[in-house]
Amino acid sequence: MIAVVLGLYFWISRAAGAELDVVAWPAGPAVPYWVALVIIWVIWMLVLDAADSRDEHVVGHGITEYDRVFRGTLSAFAVTLAAAFFLRIDLARTIFLVAFPVGLILLMVVRWMWRQWLRRQQRVERFVHRAVVIGELRKSAHIIKTLHRTEDTGVKILGLLTEHSDGMMVEGVPVLGKFRDLERVVEQLSIDTVVLSGADEISPKVMRRIGWNMANQDVDWIVAPSLTDVAGPRIHSRPMAGLPLVHVDFPRLDGARRFLKRTFDIVGSSLLILLLSPVLIITAIAVKASSPGPVFYKQERVGRNRTHFDMLKFRSMVTDADAQLAALLEEQGRADQPLFKVENDPRITPVGRFIRKYSLDELPQLFNVLRGQMSLVGPRPQRDAEVALYDDAAHRRLLVKPGMSGLWQVSGRSSLSWEDTIRLDLYYVENWSFMQDIVILFRTFKAVVAPGASAH
Numbered sequence: 001m002i003a004v005v006l007g008l009y010f011w012i013s014r015a016a017g018a019e020l021d022v023v024a025w026p027a028g029p030a031v032p033y034w035v036a037l038v039i040i041w042v043i044w045m046l047v048l049d050a051a052d053s054r055d056e057h058v059v060g061h062g063i064t065e066y067d068r069v070f071r072g073t074l075s076a077f078a079v080t081l082a083a084a085f086f087l088r089i090d091l092a093r094t095i096f097l098v099a100f101p102v103g104l105i106l107l108m109v110v111r112w113m114w115r116q117w118l119r120r121q122q123r124v125e126r127f128v129h130r131a132v133v134i135g136e137l138r139k140s141a142h143i144i145k146t147l148h149r150t151e152d153t154g155v156k157i158l159g160l161l162t163e164h165s166d167g168m169m170v171e172g173v174p175v176l177g178k179f180r181d182l183e184r185v186v187e188q189l190s191i192d193t194v195v196l197s198g199a200d201e202i203s204p205k206v207m208r209r210i211g212w213n214m215a216n217q218d219v220d221w222i223v224a225p226s227l228t229d230v231a232g233p234r235i236h237s238r239p240m241a242g243l244p245l246v247h248v249d250f251p252r253l254d255g256a257r258r259f260l261k262r263t264f265d266i267v268g269s270s271l272l273i274l275l276l277s278p279v280l281i282i283t284a285i286a287v288k289a290s291s292p293g294p295v296f297y298k299q300e301r302v303g304r305n306r307t308h309f310d311m312l313k314f315r316s317m318v319t320d321a322d323a324q325l326a327a328l329l330e331e332q333g334r335a336d337q338p339l340f341k342v343e344n345d346p347r348i349t350p351v352g353r354f355i356r357k358y359s360l361d362e363l364p365q366l367f368n369v370l371r372g373q374m375s376l377v378g379p380r381p382q383r384d385a386e387v388a389l390y391d392d393a394a395h396r397r398l399l400v401k402p403g404m405s406g407l408w409q410v411s412g413r414s415s416l417s418w419e420d421t422i423r424l425d426l427y428y429v430e431n432w433s434f435m436q437d438i439v440i441l442f443r444t445f446k447a448v449v450a451p452g453a454s455a456h
Contacts, residue, residue: 001103001106001107001110001326002041002044002045002107003041004106005099005102005103005106005111005132005156006037006040006041006099006103006440007037009037009094009095009098009099009102010033010034010037011093013094017281018092018094020033020092021033023035023036023089023090023091024089024090025087025088025089025090026088028087029088030099036091038091040076040080040095043076043079043080044072044073044076047072047073047075047076047079048068048069048073048076050072050075051068051069051071051072051075052068053065053069053072053108055067056210057070058094060118060152060154061112061152063433063436063439064079064305065111066108066111066435066438066439067433067435069107069108069111070103070104070108070435073103073104073107076100077096077100080095080096080100081096092236118154119152122152122154125156127154127156128155129154129155129192129193129220130154130156130157130158130175130189130191130192130193131155131156131157131191131192131193131194131195132157132158132159132160132161132182132185132186132188132189132191132193132194133157133159133160133161133194133195133196133197134160134161134162134179134182134194134195134196134197134199134202135161135162135196135197135198135199135202136162136198136199136200136201137162137164137170138160139166139197139198139199139224140160140170140197141170141171142197143170143195143197143224144157144160144170144172144173145171148171148172149420152337155193156194157172157173158173158176158189158365159174159175159176159185160173160174160175160176160178161175161176161178161179161181161182161185161190162175162178163178163179163199163201164180164197164392174335176189178199179199179202180208182194182213183213183217186217186219187217191219192218192219192220193200193219193220193222194210194214194219194220194221194222194225195222196221196223196224197223197224198223198224198225200345225246237442247439257432257434260434261375261434261437264376264434264437265370265372265375265376266370268369268376269366269367269369269370269376270370272366273366273367276363276366279363280297280363280364283314283360283361283363284314286351286355286367287314287316287351287355288317288353290320290349290350290352291318291349291351291385293315293318293319294315294319295314295315296312296313296314296315296364297312297313297314297315297316297317298310298311298312299311299313299383300383300384301381301383301402302381302383302384302387302398302402303373303374303380303381303382303401303402304398304399304400304401304402305398305399306387306398308375308382308384308433309368309373310363311365311368311373311381312365312367312368313361313362313364313365314355314361314363314364315352315361316348316349316351316353316355316356316361317347317348317349317352318347318349320372322431337387358448359447359448361406365404366404368404369404372401373380373401374401374402374403374404375400375401375402375404376403376404376405376437376441377403377404377405377406377428377436377437377440377441378401378402378403378404378406378407378428379397379400379402379406379424379425379429380402380406380409380421381402381403381404381430382401382402386449393422393426394422396429396430397425397426397429399429400428400432405440405441405444406424406425406428406440407424407425407428407440408420408421408424408425408429409413409444409447410440410443410446410447411424412445428440
């Protein structure tokens, strides 16, 4: 992709009349311009490799791969710019203003396309890790459950080895034997990955011996700590006195990070309002013409640190919808659940059903984002009555601004349970990163274009 971008840049620039014949600098030889582009290509490739953007442990899953591509491209940009400045090389500015940004976008898109190809292969059980979990029953069950509820991990759990539980099923996975049966199971089932969940019966000496045996059989050896919902960038291995200690950074969204997120919200919401203004106007006309009542619907929601604000939406229900909510929730047995969702909601108008399916009713919230009350990405804003039902863990959702879109909206929308919703929101709060926001917005676009059965 880098070669294609630089090649097209050279060809289009020459076709547009730019003088890209030679590159010269004081006390240096003049070289053909295409040679300079080849050197930039080599620098770009080397920096991406130095950033471990093709590390087998990150490729195909999570945001770490995209983050490393972004940082690697930014570093290649900086190296090229510094070399041109200090050596006074006469490079065209369009290399930095056009070639690098376009190259970064295409690199991200191609990485995403390869990831979709990999997902399709893994759904027919190609390019998956055949794994067995070994360890104490409760810890192993937690790991198996976590892997099963997460799609596209690329890991297929074939069995569990634990003491005192022969012949039973754990989270849909059979117990294949005890710890001493590991080598037999690895050979019989062609296991390529062993996940150690931990157990008091496995001493450090025994663990080391098992690790050596797995290395001799060319089997990956994974030690799973008792940590969940922690993103990769927060985890760092720190060897100390021969112990492979795992250091976990605490998430912080302040200072430069908060400034970056707010700047992104201002620029992003302004551009989206400008680009989507025809859609906003057409939707407003359709809402007004379809049923009596105002075009916009305002509802007080709880924001960051329990502040309150009026969230804007296009009206998608009848005018007395709020008065009917309590009775409908009571009728469906949902009055004591924090996520106030009514199944087959009779209050929704025909136009409202359409704009809700494609999330058009949410577009006025761009003005909430512009005013600083919301963010483009974050936990969904909820009402006081819902917040009153929070437990201690759920209150951590209020540490960041609520968002127009979020992790749970692109992971199932209305089909998710409250437990899954809060788990995904807490994961976002605990593991915020700028790259994660970009990925969520990209997935939001996909969910809006193809909403599926979970959107209503």
